[in-house]
Amino acid sequence: MNAFKKTDKPTQHAMINSDLMVALINLSGRQRMLSQRIVLNILFSAHQPQAIVQAKEALTLFVQTHTLLVNGNHEYPGICFDALEKVLFGPDHNEAKIQQFIQRCTHAIDTFERSASLPESVIQTLGEEAGMIVTILNQVTMTYEHESKRCELVRRKKQESLMHSIQKIAKEAKIVSFNAQVIAARSGSAGKEFAVVASVMTDITNEIEQLVAAAMTST
Template identity: 35%
Template sequence: MTSLATLSPLTLHPHTPHHIANLSLVNIAARQRMLSQRMILQTVMAANGDAEWLRAAHGSLLIFTESQQHLDATIKKLEPASAQKLTDTYDGPNGVGPVVQAFMRLMRSTLDQIEAGSPRVPATIAELVGHTDRILAALNTATTAFDEVSQAGSDAMMKELAGIVDDIQGVAKEAKVVSFNAQVMAARAGQHGREFAVVANVLSDITGEIDRLTRKAAVLAERSRRR
């Protein structure tokens, strides 16, 4: 098993600091948990005088800060119920926002002290490590809230999709009746109804295809709902 001392800073350094938009809100919130622990580890190693670990810690803090800013900005753009839930999670009476902000301030202060060679570094490192459980619990709470909001959005979308499928199936049934009646009328019209019969047959084919697609959509919607 590889010891902590033999790990390279790059092992714990994120690859790309600006690929935030490609992740879902739930994934970003979950990644914040991992980044918080990564930063603490990198900072502890940097306190031993390793410049590479210090750069790695700065990089992780940058990503953490950008991700948090992205989450904060996105919350304001969500529909009211979701935005309120997440706002309460961060800014409510027991909100996690102050914990996250305090952690970022402590991390910046620690890195600044390490760079300056401050004699306060050991005490600050101890404070930072002591903050581990608190920040992790806060970020777990935030991730759970984002997950619940995401799930609620998926459920609402599936319900709307099911309603649309029902509407399409209703139209398809009516079109089938029209097609059948048209075929009957065409048959009664004999030679004069030949062209009308062609149209009726095409309409029948279209309604059959609509039926097939709506059944497929209904199966997919039900499968997604059960996940």
């Protein structure tokens, strides 16, 4: 298995939409389940030889998903925010530990396929790896969840700021339309058409204010 490398993707710049974040959280959560399925099937293979096939399938899927989460593709962004990069490539060296887990599982599968048995040392190591890898994958999933909450908070603040800006513009437009109606009234018959336009403008600004109020209530 080739080790994955940290990508040069920009960090903390692009907002991830909520649907994509849910998909990333689900993929990350599935990795925890797969890691335990790999280990258990390897250990079960001593009594159920067919379990080694399931272990290989789970390991292949685990590696594919991890590659996707780290490097991304046309659909998924890979490592695209600082907190996740720190978890995987920071001082705890969790990415290296994940690679070590993959390599040891691969070695255990190869050993079993060659000799139809596993040394006690391999079994003990896999047992230790199982707990370690779950802790790391839990941390990765929690990082995605925290980023999801952060993104949602940023979106909400931006939406509120936009609504306030629209509200401010609508109020200014209402003042302009009111002044226009006053001028039109003073202009007599010459200002009738202008008065109609000013009235329509007032109706539009009222509608904008109602829509903004409804949008802010629903956030």
